[in-house]
Amino acid sequence: MTSESLKKTPLCEACQKAGGKMVDFHGWFLPVQFNSIIAEHKSVREKAGMFDVSHMGQVFVEGPEAWQFLQYINTNNIKNTPPCGTYSHITDEQGRIIDDAISFCLTPEKFLVVVNAACIEKDVAWFEKHAAKFNVKITNDSARWGMIALQGPEAIAQAEKLIAGVGQMPRFTIKEIELFGVKGYVTRTGYTGEDGVEIMLPEDNIVKVWDSLLQAGVAPCGLGARDVLRLEAGYLLNGVDAEGCQTPYEAGCGWVVKLTKEDFVGKAALEAQKTAGLKSRLTGFVLMAAGVPRSGCKILKDGAEIGYLTSGTYSPLFKGIGVGYAPTDLPEGAEVEIEVHGRKIPAQKVKTPFYKNRV
Numbered sequence: 001m002t003s004e005s006l007k008k009t010p011l012c013e014a015c016q017k018a019g020g021k022m023v024d025f026h027g028w029f030l031p032v033q034f035n036s037i038i039a040e041h042k043s044v045r046e047k048a049g050m051f052d053v054s055h056m057g058q059v060f061v062e063g064p065e066a067w068q069f070l071q072y073i074n075t076n077n078i079k080n081t082p083p084c085g086t087y088s089h090i091t092d093e094q095g096r097i098i099d100d101a102i103s104f105c106l107t108p109e110k111f112l113v114v115v116n117a118a119c120i121e122k123d124v125a126w127f128e129k130h131a132a133k134f135n136v137k138i139t140n141d142s143a144r145w146g147m148i149a150l151q152g153p154e155a156i157a158q159a160e161k162l163i164a165g166v167g168q169m170p171r172f173t174i175k176e177i178e179l180f181g182v183k184g185y186v187t188r189t190g191y192t193g194e195d196g197v198e199i200m201l202p203e204d205n206i207v208k209v210w211d212s213l214l215q216a217g218v219a220p221c222g223l224g225a226r227d228v229l230r231l232e233a234g235y236l237l238n239g240v241d242a243e244g245c246q247t248p249y250e251a252g253c254g255w256v257v258k259l260t261k262e263d264f265v266g267k268a269a270l271e272a273q274k275t276a277g278l279k280s281r282l283t284g285f286v287l288m289a290a291g292v293p294r295s296g297c298k299i300l301k302d303g304a305e306i307g308y309l310t311s312g313t314y315s316p317l318f319k320g321i322g323v324g325y326a327p328t329d330l331p332e333g334a335e336v337e338i339e340v341h342g343r344k345i346p347a348q349k350v351k352t353p354f355y356k357n358r359v
Contacts (some may be wrong), residue, residue, distance in 0.1 A: 002305065006024055006028060006029035007027055007028045007029065007030075007055070007145040008028070008029050009028065009030070009052055009054035009055055009146060009327060010054055010146040010203050010204050010206050010207060011054055011146060011148070011207060011210055012029055012052075012213070012343065013051040013207075013265045014138050014207050014210050014241045015030075015031045015034075015052055015220065015325075016031075018034055018214065018220045019034050019035075019220075019258075020032075020033070020034050020220065020222060021033050021220040021221070021222070023061075025055070025117075025223055025238075026055075026117055026118040027118075028055045028117060029224065030052065030055065030213070031052065031220070031222040032220040032222045032223045032224045032351070033221075033224045034219070034220045034221065034222075035219070035226040035242045036221075037142075037225050037228060038159055038291075038316050039219075040108040040219060040220075040221040040222065040224070041223035041225045041228050041229060042316070042317055043152065043221065044151050044152045044154070044192055044194055044219075044220035044221060044225065045153075045194065045317075046153065046227075046228055047152050047153065047154045047218070047219070047220045048151065048152035048153070048154040048155045048157075048158050048196075048219070049150075049151055049152055049218065049219045049221040049225070050148050050149065050150045050151070050210070050213050050218050050219070050220060050221060051149040051151070051185060051215070051220075051222070051226055052148065053147045053148065053198065053220050054116055054146040054147045054148075054206065055117035055139070055148045056114055056115070056116065056142075056147055057114065057115040057116065057117060057119070057120035057123065057124075058111065058112060058113075058114060058140075058141045058142050058144075058145045058174070058200070059113045059114075059115060059120075059123065059124060059127065059138065059139065059140050059141070059142070060111070060112055060137075060138075060139040060141055061103075061111045061112075061113075061127070061136060061137075061138060061139075062109060062110045062111075062136065062137045062139070062289075063134070063135050063136035063137050064109075064137050064224050065110050065111060065134040065135040065138075066075070066110060066134075066136050067069075067080040067105075067108065067109075067112055068134060069113070069131060070103050070111060070113070070133040071236070071261065071262070071264065072130065072133075072134070072263070072265060073090055073127065073130055073264065073266050074086075074088040074089070074090060074101075074103065074145065074263055075088055075089045075090075075091055075125070075248055075256050075262065075266065075267075075270070076088035076089070076184055076256045076258055077258045077261055078103050078105075078111075078334075079199045080105050081105060081115065081177060081288075082105045082106060082107055082108070082174075083104070083106070083109075083173045083174045084104070084105050084172065084173055084176055085102050085104040085105070085172040085173060085187060085189065086102065086103050086172070086254050087100065087101075087102050087105065087172070087189075087256065088100070088101060088102075088103065088118075089248045089253060089256050089257070090123065090126065090265075090298060091247065091248065091265060091266035092265065093264075093265060093266055093269065094244055094247075094266065094268060094269045095247040095248075095273060096126065096244060096246065096266075096267040096354070097238065097242040097244070097246055097247065097248060098119070098122065098126060098236060098244075098246055099115055099116055099119040099122070099123050099234055099238055099358075100242070100256075101113050101114060101115045101123070102114045102172075102187075102189060102333060104174040104185075104187060105174075105175070106174065110240055112174065112185065114159065114263070116238050116239070118239055119239070119240075120140065120142050122221075124138065127316045129204075130265070131158055136164055136230055143255070143340055144199055144202050144203060144283070145200050145202060145203075145206075146200070146202070146203060146204070146205065146206025146207070147182075147198055147199065147200045147206065148188065148198065148199045148206060148210060148212065148213070149189075149191065149192075149196065149198050150196050150197050150198070150199065150218065151190050151192045151194045151195070151196035152192075152194050152195070152196060152227075153194060153195065154335055155194065155195055155196040155197065155223070156195055156196070156197070157195075158213060158218055159197050159208035159214055161174050161216060162179060162199075162209065162212060162213075163175075163177055163179065163186055163197075164197070164260070166186060166188070169186070169188045169197075170188070170189065171188055171189070172187075172189055173187070173188055173301060174187045174217075175187075177199075179199075179205075179206045179208075179209065180201070180205055180209075180342055181207045182201055182202055183296055184199065184200050184201035184202065184205070184281075185199075185200045186198065187200075190227065191230045191233075191235055191261070192226070192229040192230060192233060193229060193230075193232060193233025193234075193235075193353065193355050193356065193357050194229075194243040194357055198316055198340070200247060201353075205250070206248070211267050215335065227311075227313060228313050228315055229312070231311050231312075231313055231315070231321060231322075231323070231354070232317060232318070232321070232353065232354045232355035233316055233353050233354075233355055233356070233357075234323075234352040234353025236251055236252075236253060236282075236356065237310075237311060238352070240295060240310055240311055241282060241310045241311055241323060243310070245298075246282075246325075247266075247269070247270060247291070248270070248279060248281075249270065249278055249281070250280065250281055250282065250325070251281075251292060252281055252282040252283075252352070254274075257270055257274075257310055259271055259274070268338070273287070273314060277328075278328045279326060279327065279328060280307060280325045280326060280327055281325065281326070282310070282322060282323050282324070282325060282329050283307070283313065283323060283326040283330065283349060283352075284321070284322075284323050284349065284350045284351060284352035284353075284354060285299070285309070285321070285322050285324065285336065285338060285347045285348065285349055285350065286308065286318055286319070286320065286321050286348055286349075286350050287319060287320030287321070287322075287338060287345050287346070288335075288347055288348055289345050289346055290319075290348040291320050291338070291340045291343065291345040292312070292313065292314045292320055292322070292340065292346075293309055293312030293313070293314060293320050293321070293338050293340055293345075294307060294309070294312045294313075294322075294340070294345075295309055295310055295311055295323040297322065297324075297338050297339055298338070299324055299326055299336055299337075299338060300336060300337040300338070300339060300344060300348075301330070301336050301337075303335070306326055306327055306330070306336070307324050307325045307326035307327065308325060309322040309323065309324035309338065310323060310324050310325065311323050311324075312324075312338075315354065315355075317354070317355055318354050318355075320345070320347075321354050322338065323352065325348075325351075326349070330349055331349070332349060332350075332351065333348060333349060333350075334349045335347070335348055336348070336349065
């Protein structure tokens, strides 16, 4: 694809103006880095950094049975008390992950569901397929919104300069705001392991937020730093760590499956899998020698291949780290080898997240 044929966010020009090195990310023209991945990582871990996440999807679910519908298509119990949000997995009838999403309750009959960029069309089609059973309206409003993720120890202080009261918002909540004369939303979640918020405004209005934060000294950050940060923090990357054939249990996210609630899509399959037990699960590894693991690297034990990495990177905090699917009976602390470009590098199984902050 050429840059002309790629989808562009409302912040595309602002990112380029700030020195962003632009790449094709699932059909979107997005910055992979501005300064350097290590420098941007340091900004988020120590101060504050911001990311253009306008490619994420915004799907509104409205109607008298909005909550019942979301309960049915999600594995987790969706909170229906404003302004709460719930992280969950959306699975097919076999319990395989379609997407992971956050459903924010605006009112008992109106929810904003934030979905992954690469899954917007697939998710909306899945929603509409099941919506016929409920008194509910599905609106894909993704094209209308720009979105900035502001993350780091100083993120809330920076956000307060624009939006009063952000610091009083509990984690996983949403607030309707008016900023620069237009209405939008702010949510308090994150994908880095640090505190922070996501600011959503319609279309080009988000550029004013970007410019204001830039002038305040917030570092612009790209996809490269975001991937390192989220892997350190143990966050799933849908489509990579969950490739369409794994269940929440296999992806190490069994906590989002609530088998005690009423029927939901994939419940029977997930019940059966939990009863039968797992053969493999997403597992963390740290290299014990120099090397940068990547997706697809083989995991070896006593010379035999036992699994493969789905994500891997160089972490400024931990050196080479990765997650991948390995046998569930592999003990904690077990020594293995990760094959990187033909080199067999010693590694150790560790608990994830690799990095855990107070948030």
